Amino acid sequence: MGTQSCINIQKEWDIVGARQLGRDIAKKIGFGTVDQARIAxxxxxxxxxxxxxxxxxxxCFEAIETIDKKGISMIAIDSGPGxxxxxxxxxxGYSTSRGxxxxxxxxxxxxxxxxxISEKEQGTEVKTIKWLR
Amino acid sequence: MGNVIDLDAKNYKSLLKNYIETQDEKFLYRAEQISKSFLKNNILPEEIVNLHMQALDELYPSLSGEFQRSMNFLLETMISYGLAHQEFQTLREEQLALKSQIAVAASMQDTLLATSKPNIEGLDIGVISVPANQMNGDYHHFIESNDGSIGIALADVIGKGVPAALCMSMIKYSMDSFPENAMQPKSILENLNRVVERNVDPSMFITMFYAQYQPKDNKLHYASAGHEPGFYYNAKRDKFEEIEAKGLVLGVSLDAKYHQYNLHINKDDMIILLTDGVTECRQGERFIEREEVLNVIRDHAHLSAQEMVDRVYKYFQRLQNFQLRDDFTLIILRKDV
Structure with missing residues (x-):
């Protein structure tokens, strides 16, 4: 298990920083161009x-590794309305139809x-993983 | 999926090379075929851009760094299109599932609302009812009574599709529950009006025409709840007349009363009952005139009643480019003797 790197999101500009960090870690793990773009x-x-x-x-990003595969884990945590x-x-169609x-x-x-996982008035946590093929 | 893209990758590269060198149309034609194969195998746009980048890199390793970076840029802009493509795929599958569910409901409706054309000596009956979508918001029903008379119900829910169709089942089952002595047109409409008023959303209206034909005295008794007026063809005078009948649409007022009219029918006379899907046929932006329906009927008056309604339907179906805008129901009764 690697160490976690996190980026705080407050301004729109922070989204770009998060993309950059995610892409850099993905690249280091060995993801190709297409997957790097998808992860970003x-x-x-x-x-x-x-x-x-x-x-x-x-x-937060983390390079993860099991016996037979490597991947990237991303966790997004906020303390918003849920x-x-x-x-x-x-x-x-719900999100896309609203632009x-x-x-x-x-x-x-x-x-x-x-x-x-999302609790009303407490926030939301999304955890995702992409495996290297 | 991996295999397809590997196989196509080789093809793609050689086609690209051939095309760049010869600019022959046949390679573009092959590219079109590859593109169809990509689509069939759910290859996403970003993967195609990547394929292109790899092919170029292998064919022309000396291409500029700027150019390669521009391809990276293009790839990035394709990601959302790839997602949208996947989403459409899922939505299309959901739509198919929904359609097949509605098809099941429609066939259930056909069973629930089934009615058969009665065989009455001396009376030629033709009927056609075609829904604009899968489910029919028009309803017609024939009822044969013990005294030899037949009842003809024709109703139209304002609106179409599933809600209209659900509403029609209610009309049918209410009518089934009325006692035989309440089968006068006037009392049927009054009873149904109460059912509709109590059970149907106020935004939904139902128009209905109910007629009872008594062959013994050649009389047609009828009443209407705001329904599209039908026509009476007087054979002796060779004229069509509108069947006038006043009455409030079902479900508006709990104590609506309906007036009962009657009409004496002679040999070769016709009664034409219809819903507004017939008279509101449109040719482009133009609504047809009610007279146009009569002209078409007149043109086919030498045929049997069933052939007549079939021909009229075919005529208007063609006029509307084979796409009905509203449910279409037409009934013709002709006294043969």
């Missing part, structure tokens, strides 16, 4: 959600593993 897009979506809906939060209807925001981009279903598609 997933970071964008997660960081943007923090920027838009929570006052503050952070995105998601009241998770099924709704995970529905295809909000690929949304959480997009993140789920870009990555290999996806988990989400």
């Amino acid at each position: 897009t997933a970071v964008s979506e997660l960081a943007r959600n923090i920027y838009l809906y929570a006052d503050s939060g952070k995105v 998601i009241s209807d998770i099924s709704l925001v995970m529905q295809d 909000l981009g690929a949304g959480l279903p997009g993140v789920k598609r870009l990555m290999d593993e996806f988990d989400l």
Whole structure:
């Protein structure tokens, strides 16, 4: 297990920093150009959600390794209002039809593993992993 | 998926090389075929850009760094298109599932609302009812009574699709529950009006025409709840007349009363009942005139009642470029003897 690197998200500019850090770590692990771009897009979506809906939060990256595979883990944590209807925001078409981009279903598609915990008034935590193939 | 892209990668590279060297159209044609294969195998746009970058890199290793970076830039802009493509794929599958569910509901509706054309000596009956979408918001029903009379119900829910169709089942089952002595057109509409008023959302309206034909005395008794007026064809005078009947749409007022009218029918006379899907046919932006329906009926008056309604339907279906805008129901009764 590697060490965690985190980026705090407060301003829109921080989204760019998070993308850069995510891409650098992905590159170091050995991800190709396409996957680097996908990981960066997933970071964008997660960081943007923090920027838009929570006052503050952070995105953390970690290089992970099991016996037979390597990958990148990303965790986005915020202390925002929480998601009241998770099924709704995970529905295809919900985010895109509002012009909000690929949304959480997009993140789920870009990555290999996806988990989400959200409590009202306490915040949201999204954990995703992409494995190196 | 990996295999497809590996296989196509080799092809892609050699096609690209051939094209760059010869600019022959046939290589572009092959590229079109590869693109179809990509689509079929769900290869996303960013993967294609990457394929292109790799092919270029192998073919022309000396290409400038600026150019390669520009391809990276292009790849990045393709990611969202790839996501959108995947989303459309999922939504399309969901839509197919939904369509097949509606198809099941529609066939259930056909079973629930099934009615058969009665065989009455001396009366030729033609009927056609076609929904604009999968489910029909028009409803017609024939009821044969013990005294030899037949009842003809024709109703139209304002609106179409599933809600309209659900509403129609209610009409049918209410009518089934009325006692035989309440089968006068006027009392049927009054009873149904109460059912609709109590059970249906106020934003939903139902128009209905109910007629009872008594072959013994050649009389048609009828009443209407705001329904599109039908026509009476007087054979002796060779003229169509509107069947006038006043009455409030079902469900508006709890104690609506309906007036019952009657009409004496002679040999070769016709009764034409329809819904507004017939008279509100449109040719482009133009609504047809009600007379146009009569002209088409007149043109086919030498045929049997069933052939007549079929021909009229075909005529208007073609006029509307084979896309009905509203449910279409047409009933023709002709006294043969």
